[in-house]
Amino acid sequence: MSTNLVWFKHTDLRLKDHQALKSAFSNKKSNVLLIVCIDPFFFSTTKFGHVKFDKFKEKFLYESIINLYQNIKKYNGHLNIYFDSPLNVIPTLVEKFNIKAIYHIQDTTSEELSLLENIKLKINVPFKTYWSNTLYHIDHIQFPIPFIFSQFKNKLAKLPILEEFNLNLQKLSRTITDIDDFEKLQNKNNDIHLKLIFKPGEDAAWERLHYYFFDSQLLSTYKITRNSLIGDDYSSKFSPYLAFGNISAKSIYHQINKYENSITKNESTYWLYFELLWRDFFRFSTLQYKNKIFQIQGIANKKLPWKYISDNHTKNLFQHWKNGTTGYPYIDAIMIQLKKTGYISNRARQMTASFLTKDLQIDWRAGADYFESILIDHDVASNYGNWNYSAGVGSDPRENRYFNVYKQCLNFDPTCEFILFWIPELQKYDKNNIIHASKLFTYHPKIINIKPYKNFKN
Numbered sequence: 001m002s003t004n005l006v007w008f009k010h011t012d013l014r015l016k017d018h019q020a021l022k023s024a025f026s027n028k029k030s031n032v033l034l035i036v037c038i039d040p041f042f043f044s045t046t047k048f049g050h051v052k053f054d055k056f057k058e059k060f061l062y063e064s065i066i067n068l069y070q071n072i073k074k075y076n077g078h079l080n081i082y083f084d085s086p087l088n089v090i091p092t093l094v095e096k097f098n099i100k101a102i103y104h105i106q107d108t109t110s111e112e113l114s115l116l117e118n119i120k121l122k123i124n125v126p127f128k129t130y131w132s133n134t135l136y137h138i139d140h141i142q143f144p145i146p147f148i149f150s151q152f153k154n155k156l157a158k159l160p161i162l163e164e165f166n167l168n169l170q171k172l173s174r175t176i177t178d179i180d181d182f183e184k185l186q187n188k189n190n191d192i193h194l195k196l197i198f199k200p201g202e203d204a205a206w207e208r209l210h211y212y213f214f215d216s217q218l219l220s221t222y223k224i225t226r227n228s229l230i231g232d233d234y235s236s237k238f239s240p241y242l243a244f245g246n247i248s249a250k251s252i253y254h255q256i257n258k259y260e261n262s263i264t265k266n267e268s269t270y271w272l273y274f275e276l277l278w279r280d281f282f283r284f285s286t287l288q289y290k291n292k293i294f295q296i297q298g299i300a301n302k303k304l305p306w307k308y309i310s311d312n313h314t315k316n317l318f319q320h321w322k323n324g325t326t327g328y329p330y331i332d333a334i335m336i337q338l339k340k341t342g343y344i345s346n347r348a349r350q351m352t353a354s355f356l357t358k359d360l361q362i363d364w365r366a367g368a369d370y371f372e373s374i375l376i377d378h379d380v381a382s383n384y385g386n387w388n389y390s391a392g393v394g395s396d397p398r399e400n401r402y403f404n405v406y407k408q409c410l411n412f413d414p415t416c417e418f419i420l421f422w423i424p425e426l427q428k429y430d431k432n433n434i435i436h437a438s439k440l441f442t443y444h445p446k447i448i449n450i451k452p453y454k455n456f457k458n
């Protein structure tokens with residue numbers, strides 16, 4: 001009997017709508033070896049000195065794999081977990097089990113692609129590669145895609161969105177065991193003493209979806225609430241599940257349709273689909289612009305006067321930004337939330353990215369690198385695409401988009417509820433002064449002077 005290998009990556013940890021998984025079982029006569037690799041590379045240090053997977057991502061990864069392992073077990077199947085690079089693991093398994101083909105989901109960015117190329121150099125087995133992590137299928141996308149999002153969006157309107165590719169899970173009993181390192185994984189997970197704000201894994205992703213859509217019907221007001229800052233419910237919080245592939249964008253789309261057919265269809269239901277289109281846009285952009293998304297001039301190839309993290313003064317400013325000690329309470333509250341939870345809202349990301357790149361004029365790649373490490377929902381395409389955009393080197397059609405810290409605070413935290421939640425020691429100050437970072441005598445001094453906002457009366 002021949003054996004196929006399914007290689008789960010950290011970006012597709014799910015059973016539902018997984019075309020590579022489904023296809024690997026299509027030949028009734030094949031055994032299937034399911035593998036996932038916890039690559040030591042995930043915990044290496046980047047050139048800006050951050051661990052690629054900081055503790056939030058690390059724990060989310062472990063718990064997503066634990067959930068996947070348990071779900072496979074329910075069907076008498078087995079997931080082999082390796083604490084090694086796929087570059088070592090896959091060639092060894094190919095030889096040991098005489099693997100006929102390797103099934104996996106297509107990546108689009110350089111580290112993942114060069115890993116694949118290096119594996120291919122070591123073995124002579126066909127790779128069956130599937131496109132799975134966007135709403136729209138790559139076969140339907142016409143390249144080059146437009147530079148600007150709105151034009152990309154308009155082109156998609158007539159394209160189909162495919163149905164889910166769901167495996168009959170009874171077939172999982174045809175999987176075979178090489179090793180069982182589940183206990184080691186559980187121990188590693190237990191060693192990280194941290195309570196995540198999101199419960200990881202495929203089951204939790206679907207629980208969240210059912211809660212957000214059908215139990216609470218929060219989807220009906222998504223467009224009105226999505227720019228808020230406080231609480232669990234102002235936005236979907238699907239991003240960590242999408243980043244680890246616990247749920248597919250396509251599955252979410254089909255559930256939006258179900259909601260529209262059974263509950264209501266309005267601007268908010270459309271808007272969640274619209275935001276998922278942004279995700280597609282950045283993902284397809286990585287194919288088009290390749291490593292430009294990581295380069296200082298960005299996909300727009302624009303030269304701007306950046307301060308590099310090379311001298312002590314700039315290093316110091318960058319540390320203040322990361323630690324939430326800039327002297328601007330609104331920025332600091334956001335950065336403290338990020339440091340403590342691994343998550344901040346979209347508005348908050350836009351604000352702090354603007355502060356780093358437009359006010360401090362610091363090399364945007366350092367900020368993106370920090371986000372890559374700390375964000376629980378880090379996704380290469382969305383992170384670098386958005387940083388390109390925020391830094392003014394991306395696909396933003398507007399020149400010099402700028403978020404004024406006072407104005408943003410007035411609009412999105414006028415009562416300082418968010419700020420005081422993260423920095424309670426500011427309680428004693430007048431709210432007007434907190435918003436305008438003025439006369440906060442016992443607070444951090446401001447690391448840069450931003451002109452007072454026009455409406456400020458002190």
Ligand SMILES: Cc1cc2nc3c(=O)[nH]c(=O)nc-3n(C[C@H](O)[C@H](O)[C@H](O)COP(=O)(O)OP(=O)(O)OC[C@H]3O[C@@H](n4cnc5c(N)ncnc54)[C@H](O)[C@@H]3O)c2cc1C
Binds near residue numbers: 226242344371383
């Ligand atoms: C500087 C910066 C860095 C970012 N880094 C990431 C990242 O690493 N990973 C990530 O998933 N998102 C990133 N985003 C986009 C966005 O902030 C998050 O997707 C969103 O805040 C996640 O919360 P949510 O799931 O509740 O979003 P919702 O508002 O509920 O949106 C639903 C889904 O739509 C997608 N989406 C929404 N906004 C965007 C957007 N601007 N770009 C791409 N997709 C979007 C996400 O998949 C999100 O889960 C970044 C934005 C900025 C400005």
